[in-house]
Amino acid sequence: MNNALLLKLHRWTTLVFALPLIAIIFTGLILSVEPILQSRGLPAGMVDADRIVGLLQRYDPAGKARGFAINASGRQMRLMGVNAPTIDLATGEAATASDPVGDVLLWARRTHEHLLGYDWLVIGSTIAMVVIMIIGILMGLPRLRNSLAGWHKGAAWFTLPLLLLSPITGLFMAFGLTLSGPPPAATRAPLPLADAVRTIAQSHDVAHLSMIANRGGRMMARLYEGGELRAYSFTADGVTPLARNWPRLLHEGNWSALISGLLNVIVSVVLFGLLITGLLLWSRRKLRRRPQATTTANGTAATGAA
Incomplete structure (x- = not known):
C-alpha cells in the first residue's frame, strides 16, 4: 500500500481519537503504580481474621454487604452494597479523613474504564x-534520526511488543476473554462474608487481602502473593485458586507487582509521548504549509494586477 496513504490514515486516526486517547493513557499511567502500592499489604499485626470479622459485624450487623475491599496504601476498608462509612483499619472507626491517593486511583479507574459513562468510546478508542x-x-x-520524527519512530519500534500488548489485553478484558476458560461451577451456596474471612485466613495472610466479594453467585477473594494478585474461590474443601486471567494480569500489571508495574509505567509514558509528538509533528506540518499558501496567493494576486 502507498506509504503516503498509510501516513495520512495514521495521522487522521490519531487526530480523531486524540482526546479520548489522552484521557485513557493518562489514567492508565496513574493506575500503573497501583499494584506497586497495594502489593505491599498492611503493616504486620494491623488486621487478622477476628478483627475483620469484628468490623463486619459492627458496620454491617444485618449481613447485607456483598463484599468488602481493602485499600492497603490508605489502610482503609470499604463495604460493598451497603450504606456504610469507609473504615479506618488503624483505629477501627469510620474514616474521618479522605485518602488522596485512593481517591485519585478510584477516579483514574472509573475514567479509564468508563470515560464519563461512554464505555463504547473507551472500546472504540482502544x-x-x-x-x-x-x-x-x-x-x-523507519530511518532513525536525531529529530522529533526520528525519536517518535524509534520509541514506537523499540517498545512495539509492549505497546501492542497494552490495548490488546484491554480489549480482551472489555469483551470478557480470559484465555483460561470458564470458572468451575459453584458447588455450594455463597459463604457469609465472616465465614469467608475465617476460611481464607486459615491458609493465607489477610494482611495482603485485596477483596472478598460475591461475584455472580460465587464468593471470591483476591489477594497478593509474591507480588501477584491471585484469585480464589471458596469450595467445600476451603479455598481453591482460580485459573489465571492473563489478559487482566498483564494489562493491570498484577503478575509481578514491582516489575509489571514499572513496565506499565514505561508503556504509558511512551504511549503518551508518541501521542503528543505525533500531534506536534502534524501541527508543524500544518504551520509550514500556511506561509507557503499565503505566499502563493500573494504572488498570484500580484501577477494578476500586473
Whole structure:
C-alpha cells in the first residue's frame, strides 16, 4: 500500500481519537503504580481474621454487604452494597479523613474504564490505538534520526511488543476473554462474608487481602502473593485458586507487582509521548504549509494586477 496513504490514515486516526486517547493513557499511567502500592499489604499485626470479622459485624450487623475491599496504601476498608462509612483499619472507626491517593486511583479507574459513562468510546478508542500501531508497522522500518520524527519512530519500534500488548489485553478484558476458560461451577451456596474471612485466613495472610466479594453467585477473594494478585474461590474443601486471567494480569500489571508495574509505567509514558509528538509533528506540518499558501496567493494576486 502507498506509504503516503498509510501516513495520512495514521495521522487522521490519531487526530480523531486524540482526546479520548489522552484521557485513557493518562489514567492508565496513574493506575500503573497501583499494584506497586497495594502489593505491599498492611503493616504486620494491623488486621487478622477476628478483627475483620469484628468490623463486619459492627458496620454491617444485618449481613447485607456483598463484599468488602481493602485499600492497603490508605489502610482503609470499604463495604460493598451497603450504606456504610469507609473504615479506618488503624483505629477501627469510620474514616474521618479522605485518602488522596485512593481517591485519585478510584477516579483514574472509573475514567479509564468508563470515560464519563461512554464505555463504547473507551472500546472504540482502544481499537483505534491498535489500528494506529498496525498502520505504523505497515509503513515499514523507519530511518532513525536525531529529530522529533526520528525519536517518535524509534520509541514506537523499540517498545512495539509492549505497546501492542497494552490495548490488546484491554480489549480482551472489555469483551470478557480470559484465555483460561470458564470458572468451575459453584458447588455450594455463597459463604457469609465472616465465614469467608475465617476460611481464607486459615491458609493465607489477610494482611495482603485485596477483596472478598460475591461475584455472580460465587464468593471470591483476591489477594497478593509474591507480588501477584491471585484469585480464589471458596469450595467445600476451603479455598481453591482460580485459573489465571492473563489478559487482566498483564494489562493491570498484577503478575509481578514491582516489575509489571514499572513496565506499565514505561508503556504509558511512551504511549503518551508518541501521542503528543505525533500531534506536534502534524501541527508543524500544518504551520509550514500556511506561509507557503499565503505566499502563493500573494504572488498570484500580484501577477494578476500586473
